[in-house]
Amino acid sequence: MPEDVFGAALPESELPSRKFQLTDKDQRSVSERVRDCLDYPLLYEMAELLPAPSAAGCPREYPAIVYLIMAALTPVTKSKRSTAGLLASPQEWRRVRAGVRRHLGRRVAAQLPLDAPSRGQYHYAVGKLLVPSIDLLEEEFRRYATQQALVQGLFPAGVHKVWSRPERRQLLVGDATVPKAPSKSRLRETVDPVTGELRNHRVDPAARDYYENGEKAKRLVRGTKWFFASGRDDGYWTRVILSFAHVAGGAYGDEAAVAVRQFTLLKSELVDCMGVVYDGAFRGVHRDALARQGLLAVNKQHGSVVPVFYERVTACRRGHSLWCDQGRIAESVRLDDGTRILEPVPVTKLEHRAGVSKSRWYHVLLIPCRHGSHEFRVPVGITTTPADRALRGIDGRPLKSDSQRGFHRAELLQQIPEPTLSHQLVYPYRSDSESVHSQFDLSLWNRRMIAYGVERQKVFVLGFALSQNATSHQVFRARQNAQQVSATA
Incomplete structure (x- = not known):
């Protein structure tokens, strides 16, 4: 059988281990994080993007940079109270003044x-200064983060792209997490069952x-859902968070x-980003x-996807019945006992064709046959619509689109089928999103969100x-x- 470009899936015991022990030199103390x-x-x-102090009303005692520094230090110290206490130290406040200088x-x-x-x-500055400008700050963060990622060697230009086996630094990773709400209460007022007292x-x-x-394995969590997208290279502290967003809806589709x-x-x-690694929330x-x-x-x-008949190829007298199974094309093969199984057809190339407005993806198949192997190209990854370029058959008549x-x-x-070696090597990069969520939970006091309201x-x-x-x-x-x-040494 011809060699498959994605490789045959291996047992978990034979897969290479990517876990490394965090050494002492890779640890980062609170003082270093500050x-x-x-x-x-x-x-x-x-x-520089925040509004200047107003001439009317009480004058602003501190410049805007101080409150931005406190916003960045709050996840490090896990609470606003701890941040204020940290900066109250004369030594730490001198460090802030030195950084501003x-x-x-x-x-x-x-x-x-x-x-x-x-x-x-x-707390007052958050509501009056940072919240009104949060959209502008978020846009500036995304712009700077992408440039930082490029400087740190992520998504490099001029590097050969192997679509069937992309590198870690060429991929985006994302997922959403739900930190617990700051309070367990669901009602603003309740009645004490013993005393009858009204409690707020x-x-x-x-x-x-x-x-x-x-x-x-659904688990009910009450809080707010936040999405993070990041990229990283091998090694600790190479991750760059590139974007974040609030997920208002509760469904996976949201x-x-x-x-x-x-x-x-x-x-x-x-x-030069090659792709995205995500969990099962993504559908077709x-x-x-x-x-x-x-x-x-x-x-x-x-898990709900079942095998679907694709096409019968008549390139020879025998003919080949092709099906969609486990994310790829498989051939229906008859065994000696009369039963049929779906045998994956080898893919010799994952072909990417970049167009002006959109890209196209193909699996170049090599169908094994006793009369000689047949090359067959199958579009993957995109469900065509009537708005796409019309395809025509051998007789010149237009073919119906996938949606029709x-x-x-x-x-x-x-594009990369699941039961393959390539998927086994690439999909584990998704665990980096769990690392982001773990760091996010550790930045919360008692693992609960320390602010009320989305803003x-x-x-x-x-x-x-x-x-x-x-x-x-x-x-x-x-x-x-x-x-x-x-x-230089």
């Missing part, structure tokens, strides 16, 4: 008061019920729709949208992404300097 944030250029660029100059640093702001002052409770207006862990929008925005900036309609933009969509096939025939090609035929929570999520990228930026600079020193 220093990373103070030396992150994006914070100081964002400060390095990036904004002596004049701005000299305008800082001798004492750090209180928690109440920061603080309720998060943005919290709702979500289901996690897929459809087989999460997938948000993910597709975010990946679409990132693709316009990361032109989502893979279709990404494949049209020239992206691989690597995820697991939905009721054939969901994007759902049935994957204030988005400020916290922005601070989390800033603090993570700040450490990645500093670690990359340190490794780059170490390489230069060793090269």
Whole structure:
């Protein structure tokens, strides 16, 4: 049988292990994380985007950069109270003043008061300064994060692209997580069953019920759902969070729709990105949208998909009955006992054709036959519609599109089929999204969101992404300097 470009799937015991023990030198203390944030250029660029102090009313005591620094430090210290307490230390406040002096100059640093702001002052600034400008800050974050990823060697240009076996640094990874609501209360007022006293409770207006862990092992969680997209290379602290978004709906389709929008925005900036690794929330309609933009969509096939007849090829007297099975084309083969099985047809090439407005993807098959193997090209990943380019048969007549025939090609035929070695090697990159979620949970006090309302929570999520990228930026600079020193030695 001809060799398959994706390779035959291996037992889990024979797959290479990618787990590495975190060494002591890779650990990052709170003090180092604080220093990373103070030396992150994006914070100081964002400060220029915030509105200047108003001439009317009470004058602003602290410049905008101070509140952005506190927003980035809050996920590091896990609470606003801890952040205010940290900066209340004269030593830490001097470090803040020194960081402002390095990036904004002596004049701005000299305008800082001798004492750090209180928690109440920061809480007020979040509502009056950061929340009204959060969309502008998020856009600037996405722009800078994509540039940071390119500088750190992610999504490199000029590197040979192997579509059947992409590298980790050439792929986007995304997923959504639901941190617990800041309070368990669902009602603002309850009656004490013993005393009859009316009790007031603080309720998060943005919290709702979500289901996690897929459809087989659903777990009910109440909170707000947040989507993160990131890219990384091998090694610790190489990850760059590229985008985040709030998922308002509770269905898996809502999460997938948000993910597709975010990946679409990132693709316009990361032109050399090869694809996306996601979980089972992606269905055919989502893979279709990404494949049209020239992206691989690597995820697991939905459990409800069953084999579907595709076509009968009559390239020889024998003929070959082709079916869609497990995300690829398989041939119906008759055994000696009269039963039939679906045998995967070898794929010799995953072909990508980039067009002006959309891309096309093909599996180049080599159908084994006693009369000689037949080459056969099958479109994959995209469900054609009447709006697409019309295909014509041998007789010149136009062929019906997939949607007109009721054939969901994007759902049935994957670009990288699941039961292959390529899928076994590429799909585990999705675990990096779980690492992002773990870091996000660890940045929360008692693993609960520390803000009420979507707007204030988005400020916290922005601070989390800033603090993570700040450490990645500093670690990359340190490794780059170490390489230069060793090269000159």
